Amino acid sequence: MSLFTLNEVKKTFTIGEVKEEILKGVNLSLREGEVTALVGASGSGKSTLLTIAAGLQSASNGQVIFEGNNLSQMEEEGIRKIRANHFGFIFQFAHLVPFLTVEEQLLLMLDVSESKLKKHEQKSEVNRILQVVGMEHRKQAYPSSLSGGEKQRVAIARAIIHKPKVLFADEPTASLDSKRSKDVMALIREITKTLNITTLVVTHDEEMLVFVDHIIKMSDGLIVQHS
Template sequence: MIFSTQAIKKTFKTGEVSEEVLKGIDLSLAEGEITALVGASGSGKSTLLTIAAGLQSPSSGEIHFNGQDLSAMSQEEIREIRAGSFGFVFQAAHLVPFLTAEEQLLLMLETAKSALSKKQRREEATKILDSVGMGHRKNAYPASMSGGEKQRIAIARAIVHQPKLLFADEPTASLDSIKSHEVMKLLQSLTKTLNISTLIVTHDEDMLTYADRIISMKDGRLA
């Protein structure tokens, strides 16, 4: 397993009140697989995803990635791993409005400190845009794109630096059913082709047909 968590707990405090959102989670992810997290609102699935992705810290427990213990690292070390080895897709595409599709990907390569030359980065961006069916829109700005096109660009941006892990939080929630299936087919294809590990949070049961594993959460525990 390329990624695992051990006994992850997360407690949020509001004044005198404490709420334990995650209650000892053991989770493992394998390469080339899509793992879907499902559960009612408030079950803790999005909190687990953001902790696994290094976007927030657990209250206790361990996170292991590629033989490294992330829970023992500094925030700066985690940021470097996140930038170079993790990809993110969210409900909203969060594209930079003044950058073209190609420039969105080039910015990601710069953030990930890619060793590629400027020419190689452009070639890689073109290749990835072609792979998600958006090569013809590489010079387009977000304002001229449909919701489905924006999400495809967001996926391309998430994988252009060849991450080991891809985290997707409700990636189809803002799309209609046709576009949702298109996006999930794309994520499934990329997961297999690039041999990455994809963790998805979703409420849409129709999207579960694309998952290799389905894990249910209830009240902060894996059901």
């Protein structure tokens, strides 16, 4: 089932009197329980497309439809609520809060997403998600004591703790070595399937493509290949 649809999405940046068209009319549907990878050279528009789909920036033209809601026509507060409650984010770097333990990182995310769970239920859910990502034994650790791969596992746990419907990952393995990269991508795929999440990943690493269901190649602001 298609959960997310982009129709003729365009993005133009204006610098002085110069206009640069980054996206030139992109059409894309994302399905539940599938991992879709955006690939392409630097400047092809893949990260811009991801951030527009995620509601982190607006399109110049076109529609971004999530569960029947057109994000392109919504006020910022409405988009913020959708991001907080239905979207999860993983970036190249984990961006963990340095003075919070692993457990506290996830509890903070539940607060941000306005979780309706009671306090004791929140702690039980944190334990469950940390087991899913294999980090339950490190829940009292601070980020400074974690390896790069462990930090990304915590970042993934933080991204899914509020049960998002869509997971956005922008170069989630770029800062990791080959083995840890494969471990992280395998985990993202497993979570996508187990929780029936819709996942969109931007990556430049072709070795990671064995973990995805669909590959979309972009060039000069357009989709040039979809497999």
